[in-house]
Amino acid sequence: MNAALRDTRSMRVERAWAALDEVLDPEVPALSVCDLGIVRDVLEREDGGLDIVLTPTYSGCPATELIERNVLEAIDRSGLGPAQVRLQRAPAWSTDWISARGRERLREYGIAPPGPVAQGAPVPMRFTPRRVQEPVACPRCGSANTERLSAFGSTACKSLYRCVACREPFEHFKPI
Amino acid sequence: MSASTLQPSIQLSRAGEVTYLLRLADTCLFMGQRLSEWCGHAPILEEDIAMANIALDLIGQARALYAHAGEVEGRGHDEDQLAFLREERDYFNLTIAELPRGDFAFTMVRNAMVCTWLKLMWERLQDSSDAELAGIAGKALKEARYHQQHAADWVVRLADGTDESRRRLDAALPTLWIYTREFFDADEVDELAESTGLGPRASDLRDAWLAEFGALLDEAQLPMPKDSAFRSEGRRGRHSEHMGFMLTELQYLQRAYPGGAW
Numbered sequence: 001m002n003a004a005l006r007d008t009r010s011m012r013v014e015r016a017w018a019a020l021d022e023v024l025d026p027e028v029p030a031l032s033v034c035d036l037g038i039v040r041d042v043l044e045r046e047d048g049g050l051d052i053v054l055t056p057t058y059s060g061c062p063a064t065e066l067i068e069r070n071v072l073e074a075i076d077r078s079g080l081g082p083a084q085v086r087l088q089r090a091p092a093w094s095t096d097w098i099s100a101r102g103r104e105r106l107r108e109y110g111i112a113p114p115g116p117v118a119q120g121a122p123v124p125m126r127f128t129p130r131r132v133q134e135p136v137a138c139p140r141c142g143s144a145n146t147e148r149l150s151a152f153g154s155t156a157c158k159s160l161y162r163c164v165a166c167r168e169p170f171e172h173f174k175p176i
Numbered sequence: 177m178s179a180s181t182l183q184p185s186i187q188l189s190r191a192g193e194v195t196y197l198l199r200l201a202d203t204c205l206f207m208g209q210r211l212s213e214w215c216g217h218a219p220i221l222e223e224d225i226a227m228a229n230i231a232l233d234l235i236g237q238a239r240a241l242y243a244h245a246g247e248v249e250g251r252g253h254d255e256d257q258l259a260f261l262r263e264e265r266d267y268f269n270l271t272i273a274e275l276p277r278g279d280f281a282f283t284m285v286r287n288a289m290v291c292t293w294l295k296l297m298w299e300r301l302q303d304s305s306d307a308e309l310a311g312i313a314g315k316a317l318k319e320a321r322y323h324q325q326h327a328a329d330w331v332v333r334l335a336d337g338t339d340e341s342r343r344r345l346d347a348a349l350p351t352l353w354i355y356t357r358e359f360f361d362a363d364e365v366d367e368l369a370e371s372t373g374l375g376p377r378a379s380d381l382r383d384a385w386l387a388e389f390g391a392l393l394d395e396a397q398l399p400m401p402k403d404s405a406f407r408s409e410g411r412r413g414r415h416s417e418h419m420g421f422m423l424t425e426l427q428y429l430q431r432a433y434p435g436g437a438w
Contacts, residue, residue, distance in 0.1 A: 059315055060236025089240075089311035092318060150222035151326050152229040156319075160222065176318045 012080055016042045016050055019078040023070050026063045027155045028173075030109035033067060037097025040088055050075060050083035055093045058156040058176075095157075095175050106173055107139045112161065114175040136172045138163035148172075183434035186261045189249045192368040195268055196375065197248065197309070198258070199365070199411050200297065201241035202269035205259060207290055208234035209426060210277045219280055226326060230287070233319040240312045247308075256437075260430035264419055271410035272355035274419045281334050281344035285352050287327035292388050293359050295320040296381045305373030328392050335396035345398070353401035358408045359385065378411075 020042070021034045033039050033054075041053040052071055056064050068085045075083040095114035098106075103113035115134060135144040143165035150160040151174075158171040188194070211231035218224035242255035272290060277283050298320050301313035334341040359378060366377035393400055408416070429436055 056315070058233060058236065059240060059312075059319060060232035060234070062232070090307070090314055092311070092314040094318075150226055151322060151329075152222070152226035154225070156229050156232060174322070176322075 012050070013042050013044060015078060016052070016075060016080050016083075019074045019080060020052070020071060023067070023074045026066050026070070027061075028106070028109070028111065028157075030105045030111070031098075031102050033071065035099050035102030035105060037099065037102070038067070038093060039071075048082075050080060052083055052085050053088050054085055055088050057093050061156060063155075093176075095173060098173070110139050110170055111158065112136045112139045112170060112172040114173045117175045136161055138166060138168065139170055140168050141166040146170075183261060183431045185263050185266075186253055186257050187251075188253075188262060188266045189251060191249065192365045193306075193372075193374060194245055194249045195365045196369045197241055197245040199268040199270075201238045201245060201258070202267045203273045203290070203294070204234045204241065205238035206269050206273040206422070207287075208232070208238060209422065210273065210275075211283070211287075213277050214283065223280070227283075230323050230326065233316075233323065237312065237316045237319070240315075241309075244308050244312065248306075256430065260427050264415055264423055265413040267410070267415070267419070267423075268413055269410050270355070270358055271408035271416055272352060272358070274410065274416060274422055275352075275355070276418055278348065279344055280330075281341065282348040282352070284327050284330040284334065285345065285348040287323065288331050288392060289352060289356055289359075289389065291320055291323040291327055292392075293381060293385055295324050296384050296388070297376070300376045300380070304375050306375075309374065328395075331392060331398075332396045335398055345396075349398060350401040354404045354406045355408050357403065357406075358411060361407070361409075361411065363412070 017034070017039075020039050021032045023033045025031045025033060025036055028036075036057070038055050038057060039052065040055050041051075043051040043053065045051055052075065054068065054071065064087075071085055072081075072083055075081050094117050096117050098114065106113045115136075136146050136148075137144050138146050138161075141163060143163055145164040146161050147164060148159060148161050149169070152158075153160045153171050157173060157176070159174050160169065161172050162169045208231040211227045211234065214227040215224060215231075218227055238259070239255050242258040246253045246255060246258055270290065270293075272286060275286070278286075295317065298313045298317040302310055302317065304310040304313065331345065334345045360382040362377040362379040366379070369375045370377045370380070390400060410416070410419075
């Protein structure tokens with residue numbers, strides 16, 4: 001392939017990434033699918049189509065199919081198609097892949113961003129009082145004096161907390 | 177509606193690899209089905225949400241396994257056909273998963289037992305020779321840890337709660353315990369899986385399960401129940417009397433409205 005052709009192709013991939021950065025997560029609309037780290041790759045196929053490689057966040061996430069549709073529509077709208085979505089499970093998505101900008105957006109939206117995930121280490125059961133666990137800072141007032149109400153929230157990816165300092169309830173994006 | 181319009185059952189392959197995948201998938205599906213029955217009925221709102229979330233994860237895991245089992249089987253069966261269009265004897269879940277949900281203590285003890293088993297299974301399946309299964313396991317493992325922890329927290333809390341919560345826990349534990357023998361009951365399907373690197377034999381999980389579940393019982397100051405001669409055999413397609421009722425509800429839509437989709 002000559003250099004000029006390669007350049008136009010990479011331009012198309014770059015524009016696709018930019019278009020994808022406008023696609024919001026339907027359940028956490030503060031984040032784009034790129035912020036969330038679920039767009040694994042954008043590839044140009046030999047036949048001229050685009051392959052958008054996505055990874056699911058949770059096995060049962062009901063937003064997965066809607067995200068696929070929104071991604072294809074965004075590529076179509078930008079005139080970059082034809083495209084198809086390919087799901088790739090391994091390696092499994094981790095909240096460590098949420099971008100720095102994504103974390104900031106989460107906080108502004110009122111959701112405490114996830115802490116780092118201990119990769120590879122076995123995770124034993126813990127029988128500890130809830131307050132001693134890794135403190136999660138309140139996204140509103142910043143206090144670390146918070147407590148967990150429930151490990152599961154309005155979506156699979158979040159848990160419920162309340163701030164003891166400012167008395168506001170909030171959600172925490174679980175590290176996974 | 178006349179009987180002839182009902183969707184007939186599929187003819188399932190008896191290949192060991194397919195059975196191995198379906199055993200796991202069916203256990204996830206029925207755990208999800210029973211947990212989802214709590215939606216709108218949990219003792220507190222947070223637990224209503226938690227159980228629905230866990231059910232969603234389990235059904236998601238089952239879907240991925242069914243889709244893969246359908247490909248391995250090679251008869252063109254999709255995830256819905258595998259989930260909804262089998263006869264009772266063609267389901268291979270752990271029997272414990274199909275038992276009615278009972279009270280909250282019963283559900284939490286069952287979750288602690290099964291989610292510990294599933295977590296240990298997913299840990300080992302990450303190294304499966306089947307790349308797709310390994311990928312499903314890598315994802316599911318992260319979820320299973322939350323499920324196990326959630327149930328374990330509740331077992332400890334109910335044990336250390338009121339006389340009533342303790343009474344219910346004491347009743348649930350031995351009732352469920354007799355079904356755990358099946359968790360480690362290996363047969364020729366397990367041997368095949370082990371020899372091809374597909375996954376572990378059920379019996380390979382025994383020591384690790386006893387160690388983890390035993391630690392939970394210690395923490396809750398509950399005695400390890402006694403074993404009995406009773407043997408359940410859902411993994412071989414022989415089910416409890418509760419299975420037919422659950423299948424009737426689960427399959428109704430696909431049987432009555434063939435190919436119905438969201």
